[in-house]
Amino acid sequence: xxxxxxxxxxxxxxxxxxxxxxxxxxxxxxxxxxxxxxxxxxxxxxxxxxxxxxxxxxxxxxxxxxxxxxxxxxxxxxxxxxxxxxxxxxxxxxxxxxxxxxxxxxxxxxxxxxxxxxxxxxxxxxxxxxxxxxxxxxxxxxxxxxxxxxxxxxxxxxxxxxxxxxxxxxxxxxxxxxxxxxxxxxxxxxxxxxxxxxxxxxxxxxxxxxxxxxxxxxxxxxxxxxxxxxxxxxxxxxxxxxxxxxxxxxxxxxxxxxxxxxxxxxxxxxxxxxxxxxxxxxxxxxxxxxxxxxxxxxxxxxxxxxxxxxxxxxxxxx
Ligand code: ACO
Numbered sequence: 001x002x003x004x005x006x007x008x009x010x011x012x013x014x015x016x017x018x019x020x021x022x023x024x025x026x027x028x029x030x031x032x033x034x035x036x037x038x039x040x041x042x043x044x045x046x047x048x049x050x051x052x053x054x055x056x057x058x059x060x061x062x063x064x065x066x067x068x069x070x071x072x073x074x075x076x077x078x079x080x081x082x083x084x085x086x087x088x089x090x091x092x093x094x095x096x097x098x099x100x101x102x103x104x105x106x107x108x109x110x111x112x113x114x115x116x117x118x119x120x121x122x123x124x125x126x127x128x129x130x131x132x133x134x135x136x137x138x139x140x141x142x143x144x145x146x147x148x149x150x151x152x153x154x155x156x157x158x159x160x161x162x163x164x165x166x167x168x169x170x171x172x173x174x175x176x177x178x179x180x181x182x183x184x185x186x187x188x189x190x191x192x193x194x195x196x197x198x199x200x201x202x203x204x205x206x207x208x209x210x211x212x213x214x215x216x217x218x219x220x221x222x223x224x225x226x227x228x229x230x231x232x233x234x235x236x237x238x239x240x241x242x243x244x245x246x247x248x249x250x251x252x253x254x255x256x257x258x259x260x261x262x263x264x265x266x267x268x269x270x271x272x273x274x275x276x277x278x279x280x281x282x283x284x285x286x287x288x289x290x291x292x293x294x295x296x297x298x299x300x301x302x303x304x305x306x307x308x309x310x311x312x313x314x315x316x317x318x
Pocket of ligand 1: 185
């Protein structure tokens with residue numbers, strides 16, 4: 001299957017919000033947040049726009065790949081909420097990078113980056129693109145209810161990007177979705193009105209049933225990783241890193257034990273970022289490359305779960 005990751009990049013806002021500062025906003029403690037989630041701090045946008053973060057991450061990925069704007073055939077952005085509904089985030093990114101090519105957003109909540117990767121692969125397999133820029137960028141803090149201690153401690157902002165070129169690096173990929181019948185994870189559209197009457201739509205703040213999402217996360221991660229490893233004909237011993245969606249350290253630890261990976265095979269940066277939704281895997285990947293931890297030829301497994309309810313996993317030879 002289709003692509004090689006030629007370059008990676010990431011960006012985050014300047015302002016950090018650590019657990020200690022959160023204790024002055026809601027009834028919580030550093031000890032509770034660290035022990036339940038692994039999060040110590042997160043980045044939170046103040047003056048930055050999501051487009052600016054996405055463009056910075058993309059520039060870094062293009063520079064790392066040595067790719068010119070003119071060589072890009074397609075831009076796909078994963079986000080749950082761009083700066084504007086229209087233009088899309090991908091449309092706004094075209095302006096920032098002076099690129100002219102088809103560009104669109106995908107929204108599969110926290111699984112969106114992996115949905116975007118498989119979409120890029122499908123374009124390449126169909127002969128419609130040879131070089132694709134995939135960006136995952138999120139400002140979850142725009143959608144957080146800052147009075148809800150159960151959710152506001154979890155999220156942060158950031159962007160990650162990959163410059164993909166036609167190749168043989170995607171060894172297996174599986175996307176899934178099932179109806180969220182019990183509204184376990186919802187971000188609504190806010191109060192809206194038609195020409196005729198005002199309607200009460202779900203509020204635009206995030207509402208989540210944490211413990212139920214936790215169970216969904218562990219179950220889907222274990223199932224999806226097993227499935228893509230089988231499909232690639234690989235076992236845990238063949239994998240340099242699992243690069244998982246960063247939602248909760250306890251989710252990662254539970255899945256790690258069930259799947260038989262060692263601690264040093266699980267890549268983690270949640271302590272500095274919190275949960276950046278679909279951007280988390282892309283940021284983590286770029287940091288692993290920047291830190292020299294990922295070498296050409298290494299196999300990685302990426303895995304994500306989130307609203308929808310969606311989940312996804314893929315095996316990539318870097
Ligand atoms: N500080 C202190 N106490 C808190 C806090 C807080 N920030 N939040 C909740 N509590 C309290 C609760 O009120 C409850 O108190 P009680 O026992 O007196 O009723 C107690 O802590 C336990 O609450 P639970 O919700 O059961 O805590 P849990 O151990 O499940 O941890 C958490 C909550 C961290 C949200 C966990 O369920 C989780 O991570 N779930 C998965 C969430 C997730 O992955 N979401 C993202 C996926 S999709 C996406 O990325 C957009």
